[in-house]
Every structure is written in C-alpha cells, then in structure tokens.
Amino acid sequence: MNGSLVVAGLGPGDQALVTPEVSAALAAATDVVGYLPYVARVAPREGVTLHASDNRAELERANQALKLAAAGRHVVVVSSGDPGVFAMASAVFEALEHQPEWQALDIRVLPGITAMLAAAARAGAPLGHDFCAINLSDNLKPWALVERRLRLAAEADFAMAFYNPRSIARPHQFARALEILREACGRDRLMTFARAVTTPEETIETLTLAEARPEMADMRTVVLVGNSATRRVGRHVYTPRHAD
Amino acid sequence: MNGSLVVAGLGPGDQALVTPEVSAALAAATDVVGYLPYVARVAPREGVTLHASDNRAELERANQALKLAAAGRHVVVVSSGDPGVFAMASAVFEALEHQPEWQALDIRVLPGITAMLAAAARAGAPLGHDFCAINLSDNLKPWALVERRLRLAAEADFAMAFYNPRSIARPHQFARALEILREACGRDRLMTFARAVTTPEETIETLTLAEARPEMADMRTVVLVGNSATRRVGRHVYTPRHAD
Numbered sequence: 001m002n003g004s005l006v007v008a009g010l011g012p013g014d015q016a017l018v019t020p021e022v023s024a025a026l027a028a029a030t031d032v033v034g035y036l037p038y039v040a041r042v043a044p045r046e047g048v049t050l051h052a053s054d055n056r057a058e059l060e061r062a063n064q065a066l067k068l069a070a071a072g073r074h075v076v077v078v079s080s081g082d083p084g085v086f087a088m089a090s091a092v093f094e095a096l097e098h099q100p101e102w103q104a105l106d107i108r109v110l111p112g113i114t115a116m117l118a119a120a121a122r123a124g125a126p127l128g129h130d131f132c133a134i135n136l137s138d139n140l141k142p143w144a145l146v147e148r149r150l151r152l153a154a155e156a157d158f159a160m161a162f163y164n165p166r167s168i169a170r171p172h173q174f175a176r177a178l179e180i181l182r183e184a185c186g187r188d189r190l191m192t193f194a195r196a197v198t199t200p201e202e203t204i205e206t207l208t209l210a211e212a213r214p215e216m217a218d219m220r221t222v223v224l225v226g227n228s229a230t231r232r233v234g235r236h237v238y239t240p241r242h243a244d
Numbered sequence: 245m246n247g248s249l250v251v252a253g254l255g256p257g258d259q260a261l262v263t264p265e266v267s268a269a270l271a272a273a274t275d276v277v278g279y280l281p282y283v284a285r286v287a288p289r290e291g292v293t294l295h296a297s298d299n300r301a302e303l304e305r306a307n308q309a310l311k312l313a314a315a316g317r318h319v320v321v322v323s324s325g326d327p328g329v330f331a332m333a334s335a336v337f338e339a340l341e342h343q344p345e346w347q348a349l350d351i352r353v354l355p356g357i358t359a360m361l362a363a364a365a366r367a368g369a370p371l372g373h374d375f376c377a378i379n380l381s382d383n384l385k386p387w388a389l390v391e392r393r394l395r396l397a398a399e400a401d402f403a404m405a406f407y408n409p410r411s412i413a414r415p416h417q418f419a420r421a422l423e424i425l426r427e428a429c430g431r432d433r434l435m436t437f438a439r440a441v442t443t444p445e446e447t448i449e450t451l452t453l454a455e456a457r458p459e460m461a462d463m464r465t466v467v468l469v470g471n472s473a474t475r476r477v478g479r480h481v482y483t484p485r486h487a488d
Contacts, residue, residue, distance in 0.1 A: 016265035017263050018264070019255075019261050021258070021261055058485075083365070084369045084370075084371050085361065089372060090369040090483060091485060092369075093369055093372075093477045094484060096478060104478075107480070109365035109366070111261070111357045111364075112357075113263065113355045113357065117329065118355050120328045120353075121326075121333070121354060124333070124353065125334040125353065128333060128334030129334070130378045130379060130393055132374065132375065132397075132400075133375055145487060145488075149402070152399055153376075155396055156396040156400075158376060234344075234347030235347075236337055236340075236351070238333070239334060241338070241384050242384035243389060244385070244389075
C-alpha cells in the first residue's frame with residue numbers, strides 16, 4: 001500500500017488561517033474528501049479529484065478516504081477548524097479500527113486553527129486560564145451527560161467553549177444549557193457568541209448570561225463562557241492568568 | 245495614537261505551522277516583543293526592532309509593547325502556540341486594565357496552533373471528544389485549585405491536556421497529579437507525553453497511567469490524558485466521538 005491519508009484542518013474560514021503545512025498537503029493530494037462546504041474551499045486543479053459529501057456522513061466519508069488511500073491514492077480529508085476537535089480525525093480512526101488491514105497505511109493528522117481559539121482571539125482572551133471544550137450536540141451522546149459536564153465545568157470554574165450549541169433539529173437544548181449555567185455561574189457571568197468567525201458574515205457579541213437568548217446561537221456559532229474572574233477591558237473581554 | 249499592537253501565535257515550533265496571517269503581521273511590524281526563544285524565531289530585517297526579554301516577565305513585556313504602540317509603533321507581541329492559551333494575550337489585557345488611556349489603541353489577537361492540538365494531531369485524535377486544558381503550574385494559582393480541577397475533570401470524564409506539567413522549581417507536583425489521576429481514572433487510562441512537538445527534538449510517547457513516571461515530563465512537554473473510552477488503533481491513539 002503506497003497511498004497515504006492526511007486529515008487536515010482548514011481553520012475557521014479565512015484562507016489566511018490555513019497553515020502552510022496544510023496548503024502543501026493539498027498541493028500534493030490526488031484526492032480531497034470532505035463535507036461539501038469544506039471541499040468547496042479547496043481550489044480545483046489538474047490532477048486532483050474532489051469528493052464532496054453530505055453532513056452527518058463522517059464514517060462513510062472516512063471509509064471512502066481510507067479505501068482510496070489503500071488503492072494507492074494520496075488523499076487529504078478536509079475538516080474545518082482543527083480535525084482533532086469535534087471533526088474528522090476521530091471518525092477516521094474509528095473507521096480504521098474496523099479495518100485492521102488499513103492500519104499499515106501512512107496516516108497523518110495536520111492541526112488547524114479551531115473555532116474556539118479564533119473566536120477567543122477576536123473577543124480578546126476569554127480562554128486565558130484553565131478551560132474546557134464541550135460539544136453541545138446530543139447526536140453522539142446522551143443529553144444528560146452534557147448537563148452533567150456543564151455542572152462539573154462550572155464547579156471547577158473552567159472557562160468554557162461550546163461547539164454545535166443549537167440546530168434546527170434541537171432548538172430547546174441550548175435554552176436548557178443557559179438555564180443550568182445561570183444557576184451554576186450567576187446571571188452576571190460574561191459570555192461571547194461568535195458566529196461565522198473569520199468569514200465575511202462574522203459577528204462577535206459579548207454579554208452576560210442574564211442577557212443571553214437561545215436564538216443568539218446556531219450551528220455556525222461558537223459560544224464562549226468566562227470563568228468567575230472574566231471581565232471586560234475596553235472593547236475586549238479577558239480571563240486573568242491568575243486565580244485565588 | 246496611530247500605533248497598533250498585535251498579539252500573534254507562532255505555533256508550537258515548525259515554521260510550516262505559522263499562519264499566513266501571522267507572517268503578514270510580522271512583515272508589517274516595526275517592533276517585535278517577546279520571550280527570547282520566540283523572538284529568535286522571527287527573521288531579522290531592515291526596519292524592525294526585536295525586543296527579547298526573559299521568561300516570567302509577561303506583564304512588563306506587555307507594558308513595554310503597549311508603550312511602544314502608544315508612541316505610534318506597529319508592535320507584534322509573539323507567543324508560542326496560541327496567544328490566548330496560557331500565553332501573552334491575557335497578560336496584555338491585564339496591563340491594559342491598569343492603563344485605561346491605552347484602551348483606544350488598535351489591538352488585535354491572531355490565533356496560532358496551540359501545543360495540545362499539535363500534540364494531539366501527532367498522536368492521533370486523543371482530544372476527539374469533550375476535553376479540558378489545565379495549566380499545572382502553581383505560579384499564578386494555588387496548587388489546591390489544580391488538584392480540585394483534576395478531580396472534577398476526571399469526574400466529568402473529560403479528556404485532558406496539561407500545559408507546564410513540571411519544572412525544575414517544582415518537581416513534585418506532577419507526581420502528585422499522576423497519583424490523583426490514577427485514583428480517579430484507573431491505572432489503564434491512556435496518556436501521551438508530547439515533548440518539543442513539531443521541532444527536531446520532538447518525542448511522542450503514549451502509555452498508561454500505570455506506566456507514567458513524573459520525570460517523563462518537563463517544561464517543553466504537553467501531557468494529554470484520554471477519557472474512559474480512549475483507545476489505541478494501530479500506531480495511533482484516539483477518543484471516540486460518541487459516549488454513553
């Protein structure tokens with residue numbers, strides 16, 4: 001098997017946040033595999049086949065990519081953000097677990113700028129102390145586990161970043177998450193809604209938990225919640241490096 | 245005040261992980277401010293003054309950078325990794341809090357590839373589900389808070405990433421952290437020691453908590469701990485996207 005598979009992070013949207021390492025991998029690829037809007041970010045060129053697929057087909061997409069690599073192709077699976085953060089890398093290894101004959105393949109993961117860090121940078125430094133990242137979708141875990149993690153994260157006084165906070169299919173859960181956070185963190189806790197970060201549609205809004213409304217978030221939003229010391233300074237919000 | 249201040253992340257070491265956005269900011273700078281080994285990564289050129297300073301001088305460095313920007317210079321503060329993750333962004337906003345007259349300055353934070361995500365990519369996808377990031381140094385917080393966060397993170401079944409796990413000045417705390425984790429997570433839990441990730445001195449080792457030894461970590465190491473479902477697949481380690 002002389003093929004290879006690279007799982008590459010395209011960052012949150014702006015081409016200026018794609019690392020040279022990822023650009024080089026795309027330039028060397030024979031095949032690019034991914035969710036349609038991410039594949040659309042790769043410039044077509046002679047010698048590369050673009051394979052775009054639908055959302056929620058992560059495991060099929062991973063199998064398709066591994067099959068191509070096993071057939072000798074040089075495949076890049078594109079993810080938005082960082083492939084290791086709620087993205088394609090884990091799905092590729094899950095597929096690999098079911099197909100041990102592919103485990104000898106040359107497989108590499110190339111990191112990218114994940115949405116929470118791009119969002120934090122735009123807002124200031126709200127993740128400037130210990131923090132956690134939680135996927136609020138219950139597609140792959142029970143909602144009770146999400147609630148439990150929110151409560152424990154608040155008890156640990158972590159700053160928090162939420163991916164996939166709200167979708168059309170599950171509009172009510174984010175409202176419940178906000179309720180839990182108001183109980184656990186108080187109404188004055190600062191949070192930031194960062195939508196479509198680094199794209200032309202970007203909006204960044206920092207407000208308190210009391211002011212937050214569920215409909216401020218959708219699937220293109222990353223939500224950041226400060227810890228008990230997070231504060232505003234000028235136009236920015238930041239979490240101090242020190243804690244008592 | 246026509247100056248500007250950019251806080252830029254240089255990534256973990258490899259130049260191929262510096263974003264084009266950060267390269268452009270460095271090309272436009274009149275002054276580059278930072279800890280000596282990070283400033284050493286910036287190529288000197290005509291028209292730019294490099295200001296390298298010692299470690300543990302974050303706040304002075306931030307003040308120096310803000311003062312230069314207030315005097316009309318175009319300043320880039322360089323951080324390794326991502327400036328918002330246990331790095332310079334928070335220190336800059338702390339300095340700004342004490343000098344309200346500088347709050348009108350043009351200040352931007354540019355994200356970078358943070359060490360835990362570069363380390364995770366090298367190892368596979370150990371942070372492929374909900375996770376937390378904890379700075380194990382007690383320079384800026386009481387050690388009791390670190391212990392508390394470790395226990396709550398284990399209770400939440402977060403995968404974990406530890407920055408600054410161990411230094412010459414505090415050799416015993418990481419041993420204590422490993423003890424707490426063995427109690428809370430069991431001896432079979434997988435973890436990864438990633439040292440000097442993406443540099444020529446890189447070493448990546450995945451083993452169990454039972455096999456882990458405190459001296460495997462130093463200040464150039466990022467330590468990743470899996471959650472209860474983290475497993476090996478071939479040469480890699482990954483955390484499944486789903487949970488019960």
